[in-house]
Amino acid sequence: MEYKNIILEQNGKVLTILIDRPKQLNALNIPTILELHNALADANMDKNIRAIIISGGGTRAFVAGADIKEFAHFDGEQGQTLAKNGHDLLFNFVENLSTPVIAAINGFALGGGLELAMSAHFRIASDNAKMGLPEVSLGVIPGYGGTQRLPQLIGKGRAMELILTANMLTAQEAKECGLVNHVVPQEELLPLAQKLASKIASNSGQAVATAIETVNAQSDKKTNGYKKEIKNFGKCFDTKEFTEGTSAFLEKRKPNF
Incomplete structure (x- = not known):
């Protein structure tokens, strides 16, 4: 299958999916969500793929958020449909995938980008990564699972502060609060992800x-x-x-x- 917004690279039993929308800092729009869903569904059915890495193309962003211009004029009903479809097609889908997914956060992971990373089974980050849920600064709340997964990962109090202030965490701060497992220089991020994924792939x-x-x-x-x-x-x-x-x-x- 041909994809316009993602790049697939397989190395042994590990599939790496790079979100590739550099001009938009890899922001998630509906076509990208659909492509990710299809690629993940295919990988989950492939017996030769035992682990999946999701990262962002380039060096600036994992995913800088949802593509705001796509829904800026939505009404309430359309907003609910957008969130529900996102949950069903990608975020809940990733969390419950039987093939493990590692989020390799290289740069900004904001809004829907952090929500995608949190839906993965665990996360690692480059030392230049910055993470946050800035939705309240736009008059909305996280709609792709952020209000639920962030408290589970870092505790209710810290999650409340991060969501209500719309502040960002550095990679080191994210590690200290348990949001990510490892922080490494950017050039070491994908090799570490590959190493961890290969270790997982060697197990049952x-x-x-x-x-x-x-x-x-x-x-x-x-x-x-x-x-x-x-x-x-x-x-x-x-x-x-x-x-x-x-x-x-x-x-x-x-x-x-």
């Missing part, structure tokens, strides 16, 4: 997918996460990958997943 794909599902259960108020863990733990025992993994351990060899 079924177990990784089950772990994602189980960890995500803690944010579902209708689900008892501990019961979900017990159930999914037991399910793993019935898989060929459990047999291979335990056999490899006992035989002192690397597993062949």
